[in-house]
Amino acid sequence: MTVLTGGKLKLIQAALRLITQSRSLSSLGLRELAREAGLNPNTFYRHFRNLDEFGLQVLGYIAEDMKAGVRELRRMAESSEQASHDTVAFVYHYFLTNPAATTVAVRELHGPSALLRKALESQLEASAREMAEDIIDRQLVSAVAPETIHEISRMTIRYILFRSMDYIDKPGQREVIQQETERFINRQFRGAMLDDMSEEDMATLLRSCS
Amino acid sequence: MTVLTGGKLKLIQAALRLITQSRSLSSLGLRELAREAGLNPNTFYRHFRNLDEFGLQVLGYIAEDMKAGVRELRRMAESSEQASHDTVAFVYHYFLTNPAATTVAVRELHGPSALLRKALESQLEASAREMAEDIIDRQLVSAVAPETIHEISRMTIRYILFRSMDYIDKPGQREVIQQETERFINRQFRGAMLDDMSEEDMATLLRSCS
DNA sequence: TCGTTGTGTATACATGTGTATACCGCCAAT
DNA sequence: ATTGGCGGTATACACATGTATACACAACGA
Numbered sequence A, B: 001m002t003v004l005t006g007g008k009l010k011l012i013q014a015a016l017r018l019i020t021q022s023r024s025l026s027s028l029g030l031r032e033l034a035r036e037a038g039l040n041p042n043t044f045y046r047h048f049r050n051l052d053e054f055g056l057q058v059l060g061y062i063a064e065d066m067k068a069g070v071r072e073l074r075r076m077a078e079s080s081e082q083a084s085h086d087t088v089a090f091v092y093h094y095f096l097t098n099p100a101a102t103t104v105a106v107r108e109l110h111g112p113s114a115l116l117r118k119a120l121e122s123q124l125e126a127s128a129r130e131m132a133e134d135i136i137d138r139q140l141v142s143a144v145a146p147e148t149i150h151e152i153s154r155m156t157i158r159y160i161l162f163r164s165m166d167y168i169d170k171p172g173q174r175e176v177i178q179q180e181t182e183r184f185i186n187r188q189f190r191g192a193m194l195d196d197m198s199e200e201d202m203a204t205l206l207r208s209c210s
Numbered sequence C: 001t002c003g004t005t006g007t008g009t010a011t012a013c014a015t016g017t018g019t020a021t022a023c024c025g026c027c028a029a030t
Numbered sequence D: 001a002t003t004g005g006c007g008g009t010a011t012a013c014a015c016a017t018g019t020a021t022a023c024a025c026a027a028c029g030a
Helices: A007-020 A030-037 A043-047 A051-073 A080-097 A099-109 A114-137 A146-169 A171-193 A199-209 B007-020 B030-037 B043-047 B051-073 B080-097 B099-109 B114-137 B146-169 B171-193 B199-209
Strands: none
Touching (some): A007 A043, A030 A043, A051 A080, A051 A099, A080 A146, A146 A171, A171 B146, B007 B030, B007 B043, B007 B051, B051 B099, B080 B099, B080 B146, B080 B171
């Protein structure tokens, strides 16, 4: 009956398929996986010790994809305003073409498994650091302290990740989500430029502007 | 064997207990619930048609709690700066004392059940609207357009909700999380005040500030 | 007083689950 | 040419799950 090989890959892809059809990684069953992959239940044990290990490997598989995406992303952005626009567009486009990976990331980031949560968090942390360093290196917002840039990067990464769920399954709102995201980022950085202003300073500033 | 009554409540509370011990609402089993509640599995059917209906009722139960919290919250805040500080402190404190409700909200907001997602989203939307109208009524940030205030409120509600998970189970970071949240809000609103400024305006503004 | 209704229980069944043991063919290295 | 491991399968077992049917008892209105 042996037709093709690569059972391990088949199982992982089966998981991604099931997850997009609204399931959660940690709730997948061994037999369910095998069924979806068209394999015998016990084949699972040839590749993974148990379901926890499987979850981690799926996460690893996804992390590879994401890292590739982030690396591509680094080859963009010129002016500050344009940078945020193009970057946001690119990121959402990426999420759109990797719905399974996106879904599992969002689900498990706050999911029941502490192991997966931790793994995902450090993955996000790494992405945020990369983003922040990129911004600093290119001096896109030189008026903001590096530590602050890191902080905002962390917030932004999370914000985009969550919004990407809506972006994926609400096609009618994609335009709006993208614009909101851009506003989010711009406000965050511009607000940060005024971090050490007092209330009164703000008031006088506003008066002078209008 | 009949000792006490209130089986329905017992089941719901059992669910909340299980969820805090790192499970997800949609992954709870009927027998598991009954076991935790100290009841016979079939008692479940006396109160709920199936697990989906159960999930919705749990959500309703939680929503009551949350609404009460929000209403209390409306009785606070004077000056803009103080308002954000006290409000943030209050909200996190609330989440801390209702960890089960918080956890289920975060988990299911991006969880596998479309039904629960929708229910939670409209719940959050309502809270965000309330927050925005409060800000507008009290003229806390009169320099920002109402529509923008609504937008920022939505973002903030979500931001706080997600951070509350870390707030709950990382006691050492509570101080930091609270401060970051305040910065988030302030930057968002202050950034919004500069929404219609061009890049060049920003540059000249910064020069005049320093 | 009887019947009804609401709440909880006991038993039972089909199905699904994780896992153990054993078997089989393929490929590569000795 | 034989051997051994690797990837895949088949069968089996103990247990958990959702659900159906039937029973028990208490409260209550007629």
